[in-house]
Amino acid sequence: MKITCNVIKDLLPLYLENMLSDDSYNIVDEHIKDCHECKNYLDEMKNFKEIPVDRDALPLKKIKSKLYKKKIQTVILSVMLSLVLFVITVCYLTAPEYNSYSEREVTINEVGNGLLLAKFGDDVSGYDMYSYPTDDSTGYVYHIITWNNIWNRITKRSNIKNAIINPNGEKVAAIYYYQANGDEDILIFGKDINPKGGVITLPxxxxxxxxxxxxxxxxxxxxxxxxxxxxxxxxxxxxxxxxxxxxxxxxxxxxxxxxxxxxxxxxxxxxxxxxxxxxxxxxxxxxxxxxxxxxxxx
Ligand SMILES: [Zn+2]
Incomplete structure (x- = not known):
């Protein structure tokens, strides 16, 4: 049986990969020495073989970097959700439970030079204060509130002991303690600025x-x-x-x-x-x- 070009072409892929027996290898070798067509075919195969290798590598790299990106993003996602959980917990533990007024919560003391000191009790974990000048601009009116929270009730480690009401020596006309429930504010220092009607602090x-x-x-x-x-x-x-x-x-x-x-x-x-x-x-x-x-x- 004569070995045709077609037979050689069938063998060429194995020839290229060095997977032929010595006999077959020699037959192909002999043939392509004399046959231009098969020689060209082999060269084409060699070129073709080189290109696809690169083509395959690129998408693989892309997929790998995409997978990597996805992994990182998943990690960031879970970190962010943990942080949300953390902040929610902190907010829950420190959520203000407003104290209604009593001397246990806050007392106002004069400390000289016209400065007023607010002394807070143990069940005060925070306070809020706002102020505005009186209608006749002779002084300032202050509204103050205190609160406790779960964290402070558990740990009993409130850092808030006292605060100067008027650090720049502003003249204090009145200090009110306000209630967070819509009740009238309670005068705790000075003269009532609105003795006829109640003063109410709104949220x-x-x-x-x-x-x-x-x-x-x-x-x-x-x-x-x-x-x-x-x-x-x-x-x-x-x-x-x-x-x-x-x-x-x-x-x-x-x-x-x-x-x-x-x-x-x-x-x-x-x-x-x-x-x-x-x-x-x-x-x-x-x-x-x-x-x-x-x-x-x-
Ligand atoms: Zn041939």
């Missing part, structure tokens, strides 16, 4: 406005995403902006529930901001990870 409402702003931003981004649903780049960017107000709203819900008015609005607001940052990063990671699976399916 601060600014967080309610932030909720409205967050909802509006989220709605605008949602609308953009619906209108531009075909533009992947726009979707991507507006999704990242959309997650910001969503994180804020989620954080508010976690820290404050459905209540937006607060007597300790500044504290609440910073707690919400902190949780919001963690939630936002967590959501971003979640978004990236879901994108990864989406691309994988495509």
């Amino acid at each position: 601060r409402l600014f967080m309610a406005y932030y909720i409205i702003i967050a909802i509006v931003i989220a709605a605008i981004c949602g609308l953009i995403m619906i209108i531009m649903y075909r533009n992947k780049k726009v979707i991507n960017i507006s999704m990242k902006i959309f997650l910001l107000p969503v994180s804020y709203l989620l954080a508010h819900l976690i820290i404050k529930g459905f209540i937006s008015a607060s007597y300790t609005a500044t504290r609440d607001f910073f707690a919400v901001l902190l949780v919001m940052i963690f939630i936002y990063i967590a959501l971003l990671m979640l978004f990236n990870i879901t994108q990864y699976y989406k691309n994988k399916c495509n």
